[in-house]
Amino acid sequence: MEQRLRSEVKALLEQGKIDRVIGFEPGSLKFTTTPLITSDGGDVDHLVINPFIVNNLSVYLTGTSGRVGIVAKGCDSRSIVSLIQDNKVLRENVVIIGIPCSGVIDLTKVERLAGKDRDELDDIVRQGDKITVTVGGERKEFPASEVLFDNCLGCEFPTPREYDILLDEPVTPTPDKAISEQKLDSLREMPPEQRWQFWKEEFSRCIRCYACRNVCPACFCERCFVEESEPQWVLPVPRWQDNLIFQVIRSIHVAGRCTDCGECERACPVNIPLRSLTREMCNLAEELFNYKVGIDKEAPPLFVAYELEEAEDLIR
Amino acid sequence: MTTDVSQRFLARDNVYLPHIAVIEKIIDETPGVVTLHFNFKDEKLREEFTFKPGQFGEYSVFGIGEATFCISSSPTRRDHLEFAVQRVGKVTNALHRLDVGSEMGFRGPYGNGFPLDSFAGKNLVFVAGGIGLAPLRSLIWNVIDDRDKYEKIDIVYGARSPADLCFKYDLDAWGNDSSINMVTTVDKGDASWTGREGFVPQVLEQAAPSARNAVAIVCGPPIMIRFTFPVLEKLGFTPEQMFTTLEKRMKCGIGKCGRCNIGNLYVCRDGPVFSFAQIKGFISSEY
Amino acid sequence: MADSKRINKEDTGRLLDEWSKEFSVSVPSRENGMPAMLPWDGKDTSFLEWYRNTVIPPKANFFPPYEKMFDFQKGAEGYHLELPPSDKQKQLIFGIRPCDARALTILDTVFQDTYQDPYYLSRRANTVLVGLGCTNPYDSCFCTSLGISPGESTDVDLMFTDTGDGFFIEPVSDKGRELLAATGGLEDGLEADEARAKDVKEAAYRKITRRIDTGDIQQRLAACFENQDYWEKVAAKCVSCGICTFLCPTCYCFDINDELSQDEGTRFRSWDSCSFPIYTRMPMENPRQEKWRRVRQKVCHKYWFYPVNLDITACTGCGRCIRLCPVNWDITQTLNNLPASS
Numbered sequence: 001m002e003q004r005l006r007s008e009v010k011a012l013l014e015q016g017k018i019d020r021v022i023g024f025e026p027g028s029l030k031f032t033t034t035p036l037i038t039s040d041g042g043d044v045d046h047l048v049i050n051p052f053i054v055n056n057l058s059v060y061l062t063g064t065s066g067r068v069g070i071v072a073k074g075c076d077s078r079s080i081v082s083l084i085q086d087n088k089v090l091r092e093n094v095v096i097i098g099i100p101c102s103g104v105i106d107l108t109k110v111e112r113l114a115g116k117d118r119d120e121l122d123d124i125v126r127q128g129d130k131i132t133v134t135v136g137g138e139r140k141e142f143p144a145s146e147v148l149f150d151n152c153l154g155c156e157f158p159t160p161r162e163y164d165i166l167l168d169e170p171v172t173p174t175p176d177k178a179i180s181e182q183k184l185d186s187l188r189e190m191p192p193e194q195r196w197q198f199w200k201e202e203f204s205r206c207i208r209c210y211a212c213r214n215v216c217p218a219c220f221c222e223r224c225f226v227e228e229s230e231p232q233w234v235l236p237v238p239r240w241q242d243n244l245i246f247q248v249i250r251s252i253h254v255a256g257r258c259t260d261c262g263e264c265e266r267a268c269p270v271n272i273p274l275r276s277l278t279r280e281m282c283n284l285a286e287e288l289f290n291y292k293v294g295i296d297k298e299a300p301p302l303f304v305a306y307e308l309e310e311a312e313d314l315i316r
Numbered sequence: 317m318t319t320d321v322s323q324r325f326l327a328r329d330n331v332y333l334p335h336i337a338v339i340e341k342i343i344d345e346t347p348g349v350v351t352l353h354f355n356f357k358d359e360k361l362r363e364e365f366t367f368k369p370g371q372f373g374e375y376s377v378f379g380i381g382e383a384t385f386c387i388s389s390s391p392t393r394r395d396h397l398e399f400a401v402q403r404v405g406k407v408t409n410a411l412h413r414l415d416v417g418s419e420m421g422f423r424g425p426y427g428n429g430f431p432l433d434s435f436a437g438k439n440l441v442f443v444a445g446g447i448g449l450a451p452l453r454s455l456i457w458n459v460i461d462d463r464d465k466y467e468k469i470d471i472v473y474g475a476r477s478p479a480d481l482c483f484k485y486d487l488d489a490w491g492n493d494s495s496i497n498m499v500t501t502v503d504k505g506d507a508s509w510t511g512r513e514g515f516v517p518q519v520l521e522q523a524a525p526s527a528r529n530a531v532a533i534v535c536g537p538p539i540m541i542r543f544t545f546p547v548l549e550k551l552g553f554t555p556e557q558m559f560t561t562l563e564k565r566m567k568c569g570i571g572k573c574g575r576c577n578i579g580n581l582y583v584c585r586d587g588p589v590f591s592f593a594q595i596k597g598f599i600s601s602e603y
Numbered sequence: 604m605a606d607s608k609r610i611n612k613e614d615t616g617r618l619l620d621e622w623s624k625e626f627s628v629s630v631p632s633r634e635n636g637m638p639a640m641l642p643w644d645g646k647d648t649s650f651l652e653w654y655r656n657t658v659i660p661p662k663a664n665f666f667p668p669y670e671k672m673f674d675f676q677k678g679a680e681g682y683h684l685e686l687p688p689s690d691k692q693k694q695l696i697f698g699i700r701p702c703d704a705r706a707l708t709i710l711d712t713v714f715q716d717t718y719q720d721p722y723y724l725s726r727r728a729n730t731v732l733v734g735l736g737c738t739n740p741y742d743s744c745f746c747t748s749l750g751i752s753p754g755e756s757t758d759v760d761l762m763f764t765d766t767g768d769g770f771f772i773e774p775v776s777d778k779g780r781e782l783l784a785a786t787g788g789l790e791d792g793l794e795a796d797e798a799r800a801k802d803v804k805e806a807a808y809r810k811i812t813r814r815i816d817t818g819d820i821q822q823r824l825a826a827c828f829e830n831q832d833y834w835e836k837v838a839a840k841c842v843s844c845g846i847c848t849f850l851c852p853t854c855y856c857f858d859i860n861d862e863l864s865q866d867e868g869t870r871f872r873s874w875d876s877c878s879f880p881i882y883t884r885m886p887m888e889n890p891r892q893e894k895w896r897r898v899r900q901k902v903c904h905k906y907w908f909y910p911v912n913l914d915i916t917a918c919t920g921c922g923r924c925i926r927l928c929p930v931n932w933d934i935t936q937t938l939n940n941l942p943a944s945s
Contacts, residue, residue, distance in 0.1 A: 027931040029742060034931035035840040055930060059842065063894075108636075117655065119742035205634060207659075207668045207874065209845035215929050227881050229406040235860050237669045237871045267929035269658055269846050270637045330721045332672050332859075332870075336682050357681065378675045378682055378870075379863025404886035419681045538888060565885050567859045567875075570718040574856030574875065575883050577900075578890075580908035585717065 001167045019066030022057045023047045051105045051126045056261040058217040073101035075261040077160030078294025079217040098163030100171040103152035151262035154180025184276045205270040206243035212264035218257035255281035256302025334421025345482040351400045368429030369454035370589045374569045376421025383407035384566040388450040390457035400450040426569045439468040441525045445536025451561045470525040474501040474516040517543040527552035534560045555593035607792030608772040626695035660852035661703045665726045669873035677866040694730040702746045702919040704758035706852030712913040734759030743922030745813040754804030764800040771800040815938045824907045837937045838898035845876035847924035853917045
């Protein structure tokens with residue numbers, strides 16, 4: 001896949017079909033990749049595809065000018081479609097280079113299983129459904145279901161549906177909602193008081209770095225409501241109440257745009273389980289409106305359209 | 317801890333704790349600008365408070381926040397203090413809503429102020445645009461009250477329109493002062509405007525004050541400042557002879573909160589008054 | 604070594620217990636996997652097993668993410684302001700790493716510059732720092748490039764070195780010497796401990812392989828300041844979140860905001876970041892609206908502006924900004940790839 005990716009991108013650049021490419025290159029730390037945004041054909045050989053391509057690169061699309069080639073996993077391609085639906089991106093300005101994706105490795109899970117931090121591990125190798133971790137010369141094998149990100153384990157669309165180039169054969173989806181939504185299920189089972197206490201504690205750690213918002217392609221507002229001063233909806237003071245309000249409003253704002261890429265939760269430096277909020281929004285969009293995000297670029301965005309049969313009678 | 321009796325002590329102890337001040341008079345300058353006259357509630361502080369022209373304060377509307385303004389009155393006129401506020405955001409809107417008798421908070425004076433001593437014996441050229449006259453006004457009145465110490469005074473002041481001219485009472489007073497060469501201009505006049513039309517840098521170039529034994533003091537919107545320095549250079553002013561006072565977003569006013577720097581210079585800590593020589597390395601790219 | 608002491612690791616809890624009588628003791632603790640220096644619960648010393656460094660830097664113990672500056676109340680006589688009660692409780696932070704201790708020395712300079720910052724400085728004056736040398740630095744650490752040795756510190760009061768079964772304890776400051784003299788149940792340090800500690804310190808130093816070239820760094824940054832192409836290139840992948848600055852042990856920028864309900868309210872200060880466009884936004888213009896200007900400011904501030912103004916580089920090489928960045932933006936690459944001045 002990697003070789004094909006490089007030759008495709010090289011050709012696209014040479015033929016002037018794209019001005020720049022957004023992909024992944026090796027990161028500066030072990031088991032890390034980093035976004036590569038370049039118009040330089042010389043950089044193309046740095047492009048990689050491996051089980052560590054965590055970022056949803058579509059977050060860069062709205063800030064990148066010209067015609068752009070973009071490397072996209074299943075969830076990323078749906079984010080791009082959602083941006084097209086919202087008129088933030090023009091379809092003809094992007095060349096989507098699709099990666100049929102069988103999931104991305106969650107290093108935090110690997111660390112927990114191996115009992116070591118990522119920089120102390122010698123190697124992590126994926127072969128099909130097995131992931132082999134080498135620590136201090138000792139090899140340990142784990143099933144992918146224990147090591148992939150929660151959102152990957154529930155993924156219904158691992159292969160991009162919207163693409164210009166697909167780098168490999170489609171991957172058969174094997175979503176396991178039960179495993180993927182384990183954390184969310186445990187929250188659902190809590191009595192409301194306990195759940196309130198849970199979120200209160202989680203949000204008391206939030207430092208309002210806004211990494212969750214800034215890595216999110218669905219958070220494309222040019223001016224976020226948290227930065228408004230007149231009226232000031234929420235103080236830029238990281239008290240748990242303000243943090244909770246920020247995140248609840250953000251979750252609602254991304255409902256119908258969130259593709260469950262999991263980037264908000266992964267980026268959070270203080271381990272707040274944000275995906276439990278955004279995943280629930282995806283579930284609600286499906287349950288209430290039968291809407292799955294990023295499937296149809298011609299469809300109006302969820303909250304732009306309504307139908308007379310809809311449950312909500314507020315509008316009628 | 318009560319603050320009524322120990323306000324001054326506390327304020328000195330904790331630099332972030334404002335003095336309580338009372339609004340004594342409000343002057344409508346232009347549709348968006350008011351001048352507020354105020355005095356400290358604490359009588360002792362009222363007597364002891366000193367400042368230099370060009371210094372600034374942090375003004376609080378409690379519950380809304382703090383904002384930064386220079387003190388626009390002269391230290392030589394100590395009956396009260398003044399500052400001018402353009403309505404542009406949350407705090408400035410709240411300041412515009414204050415009435416005579418309202419209380420606000422004041423921290424300061426902060427910043428370096430103008431190097432008055434080094435101006436003695438020199439010709440002074442003041443160039444200002446819009447509300448940018450506020451800090452220069454403090455200096456101009458100070459100089460007028462010490463008139464013998466300085467040589468020629470030129471003032472070039474402009475605004476977008478006649479309605480945008482601030483401190484019209486001062487403009488009249490300076491225009492009538494035979495020891496001052498006063499030029500007022502507007503970018504575009506209206507039906508009743510009989511004065512000069514033209515942008516400040518152009519009018520300055522026409523007025524062509526001599527650079528010999530002179531310093532120029534410039535304040536206005538960034539675009540005006542950017543176009544004024546080249547004109548002064550053309551007139552023979554060296555970067556060391558040109559001064560400006562800068563405005564940046566500020567929170568603390570005392571060199572801690574971070575944001576107001578231009579290169580390594582902090583507008584609150586090292587300014588707000590700078591010679592062009594100090595800032596010209598950064599001016600093209602950060603100001 | 605004359606003043607040195609030793610303690611077996613299993614006695615660490617007992618020692619913290621003793622110190623807890625006089626101090627509010629903070630130790631490395633995890634909340635949902637996120638390590639910070641938090642009040643010791645009186646039992647748990649498991650951090651001795653897992654602790655490498657915290658995510659939240661110890662600056663937060665002196666300059667918290669938010670704090671109350673004062674309350675205000677409007678009454679018949681006008682406004683009444685009230686400071687929060689000053690915290691007289693003495694603090695002890697156990698286990699601070701040499702990089703983070705240096706960071707406090709760096710922060711001292713700005714919080715004391717011309718005007719004294721009462722909130723930070725009072726906590727600083729009330730606190731004893733007990734350092735714990737690194738034995739297992741991260742691959743993102745580059746402290747040795749900033750003149751810091753991961754096993755040693757001049758910025759703490761007491762220094763602990765892990766000698767395997769126990770700790771070798773050295774006083775660094777007078778405060779530390781006094782504390783050590785007043786602490787019971789410690790054995791005198793042995794020559795063998797000192798020799799072992801020396802080996803441990805040297806081994807830790809050798810483990811740091813990431814480097815930045817600090818030679819002429821101010822000149823090289825100055826020469827590159829106007830190089831928009833370079834800054835645009837290095838800034839391209841930055842998402843402008845606050846992680847690298849908020850979690851930097853030396854970043855100190857803050858915001859001030861008021862909260863009002865009826866006639867009373869509170870003024871807060873909270874962490875702010877030069878990564879955010881709003882940080883410098885003014886009604887009419889924003890000098891750092893573009894991302895490359897903000898990235899340039901962050902880098903130049905740490906290695907050029909801060910040292911020019913306050914005589915010390917505002918970076919300790921702790922590596923948090925690299926390890927915690929969601930897009931792996933790496934300041935060491937930005938510095939090492941600076942175009943040579945032409």
